[in-house]
Amino acid sequence: MKNITKSIIALFAVVALSCSVEDVQDRPVIEGVDAPILTAPISGAAYVLLPENAAAQAERFTWKSANYGGDIQVTYAVEIDSKGNDFQTPQIAGSVISENQVSVTVEQLNNAALLLQATPFAAAEFEVRVKSTAGTMADMYSNVIGIVVTPYTTENPRLWVPGGYANASGYPNDWDPATSPTLSASGYGKVDFEGYVNFNDADAEYKFTSFPEWKGEYAAGATAGTIATSGDNLKIPAAGYYKINVDTEKLTYTVVATTWGIIGDGTPGSWDNSTAMSYDKNTKVWTVTADLTQKEMKFRANNGWDINLGDSGADGTMEYGGDNIKVPSAGNYTITLDLSSPRNYKYNLTKN
Numbered sequence: 034m035k036n037i038t039k040s041i042i043a044l045f046a047v048v049a050l051s052c053s054v055e056d057v058q059d060r061p062v063i064e065g066v067d068a069p070i071l072t073a074p075i076s077g078a079a080y081v082l083l084p085e086n087a088a089a090q091a092e093r094f095t096w097k098s099a100n101y102g103g104d105i106q107v108t109y110a111v112e113i114d115s116k117g118n119d120f121q122t123p124q125i126a127g128s129v130i131s132e133n134q135v136s137v138t139v140e141q142l143n144n145a146a147l148l149l150q151a152t153p154f155a156a157a158e159f160e161v162r163v164k165s166t167a168g169t170m171a172d173m174y175s176n177v178i179g180i181v182v183t184p185y186t187t188e189n190p191r192l193w194v195p196g197g198y199a200n201a202s203g204y205p206n207d208w209d210p211a212t213s214p215t216l217s218a219s220g221y222g223k224v225d226f227e228g229y230v231n232f233n234d235a236d237a238e239y240k241f242t243s244f245p246e247w248k249g250e251y252a253a254g255a256t257a258g259t260i261a262t263s264g265d266n267l268k269i270p271a272a273g274y275y276k277i278n279v280d281t282e283k284l285t286y287t288v289v290a291t292t293w294g295i296i297g298d299g300t301p302g303s304w305d306n307s308t309a310m311s312y313d314k315n316t317k318v319w320t321v322t323a324d325l326t327q328k329e330m331k332f333r334a335n336n337g338w339d340i341n342l343g344d345s346g347a348d349g350t351m352e353y354g355g356d357n358i359k360v361p362s363a364g365n366y367t368i369t370l371d372l373s374s375p376r377n378y379k380y381n382l383t384k385n
Contacts, residue, residue, distance in 0.1 A: 067100035068173040069109065069133075069163045079156070079181040080142060084221075087140040094127065095134040099165035099173050107131055108166045113145050116158035116179060124148050126161070146184040152244050153186035189376065192216040192226045192251075192279055196239025198269070202231045203314030211245040216277060217375035226279040228375035229291070231314055238266035241279060241286075251281070260284050274312055276340065291340065293319045293370055297330030299360040307336045310370060317373040322385070325366050329357035332370050332380065342370075342378060351378040358382075 073095040080091055094111045101107065108130050112123035124145040127135040151157045159182055163175040193210040205212035216228035232239075241260065243249025252264035260267070261284065269275065273290035280286070294307030301323055302308050310319040332351070333341035343355030358380070360366075365385045372378050 066102050069099040069165050069175040070097040071161070071163050071175040071178055072096055074161075074178065074180060076178050077181070078178075079183075080139075081156075081183045082139050082143045082146075082185050084185050084187050087138065087143070089139050090136050091139045091142040093134055093136050094161070094163070096163045096175055098133045099167075101167055101170070105167050109133070109135070110164045110166070111135060111137065111161060112164055113142075113149070113159050113161045113180075115149050115151075116160050118160075120160070120162065122149070142182060143184045146182045147186070151182065151184050152246070152248075153184055155244060155248065156181050156183045187221050189220060190218040190223065190226075190243075191375075192228075192281070193242045193245055194228075194230055194239055194277070195242060196237060196266070198232045198234055198237030198239060202233040202237075203317060204231075210242045210247060213245075214373070215375055216241075216279060217377075219376065224280055224282040226281065226375075227277070229274060229276055229372040231274050231312065231317070232269045232272055233314070235269070235271045237269045237272075239269070240266055243281075251279070251284075254284060258285055258287065260286055276334070289334075289340070291334040292336075293332060293334055294336060295321060295323065295330050295368055296333050296341075297328065297357060299325045299328035299330045307333055310368070317371070319370040319372070320367065322365065322367050325360045325363065325368075325382075327360050327363045329359055331355075331357055342380075344380070349379055349381075351380060 074092050082091065096109070099107055108128060109132070110128040111126045112120060113126050114120045114123045126141055126145045127137040129135045146157065146159065159180050160177050161180055162177045165173045193213045193215050195208050195210045195213040197207050199205065199207045199209070199213060204214060214228065214230045216226035219225050241251040251260040251262065253267050254261040254264065260279065269288065271290065274292065276289045276291050278287045292309065294309045296302065296304060296307045298304055300308050308321060308323055310321040312319050331341055331343045342351040342353060344350070344358050345352050345355040360382070367383045367385060369381045371380065
């Protein structure tokens with residue numbers, strides 16, 4: 034019996050020795066050997082992206098697989114970054130596991146470009162590469178290919194209003210489109226722009242731009258009330274808070290000076306006279322403190338009915354000619370009107 038036990042122990046020892054030495058020596062070493070090689074698209078490929086094609090394929094990115102010296106699961110990600118940024122802030126356009134291609138939709142590529150601060154409807158240069166990831170090993174990266182992408186946005190188009198008036202009027206910087214107040218079109222693809230801008234000085238000069246930079250400029254046209262793609266600066270006739278409308282198809286514009294007030298049977302002036310509000314260029318809102326009764330009110334400009342704002346649906350967002358606003362209860366209120374976000378006008382009634 035002792036001899037049998039010794040034989041079994043010896044057999045296990047041989048098996049253990051075989052597994053711990055010979056099998057380990059025969060196992061493949063898993064480590065990064067060769068990085069993936071990006072094979073498509075070709076360098077300089079250009080993509081003009083359109084919202085109606087959002088679900089369509091923009092590009093099928095392909096690459097030669099990475100070599101890790103053995104069979105292992107590898108995750109591949111197509112990275113995109115602005116040209117010259119050295120992939121310091123890459124965005125992922127698409128990813129797959131253990132495959133050597135990925136289809137990237139128009140929407141995916143567009144989102145990546147916008148996250149990289151690309152200007153909608155303007156061509157921009159980017160760089161793409163493939164990153165391979167396997168377990169805890171260091172990532173490997175493919176060659177880099179340059180592409181050109183023109184992204185889109187389905188937000189309402191905007192016009193920027195840079196000028197020498199800005200800093201004195203409560204805006205950050207003179208002649209800086211990116212920090213200037215904006216006008217907004219009524220919808221995607223529309224050309225009817227509107228917004229309110231404060232001008233602190235008479236004869237203040239300004240222009241319109243289609244981007245938050247000096248591109249797509251509009252200057253004074255040949256006749257009053259018209260604009261052109263080149264020309265002298267526009268001038269505001271007098272200091273004031275102006276409602277501006279621009280049509281970039283007809284190349285026309287209007288500026289109307291406004292002072293705002295509250296009107297209604299819930300206000301001190303009833304429906305006969307507006308109670309004047311005052312504008313603060315730092316907060317960019319109109320304000321008045323007044324005693325209100327539990328009736329109704331609206332906002333109107335220039336103590337007349339040509340420009341008036343109400344609240345249809347009582348949702349806090351205003352519409353021209355909208356419904357009267359119901360005062361919740363009698364009392365002393367601070368009333369504010371915020372026209373600083375074009376076509377997204379808001380108000381607030383705070384009981385004191």
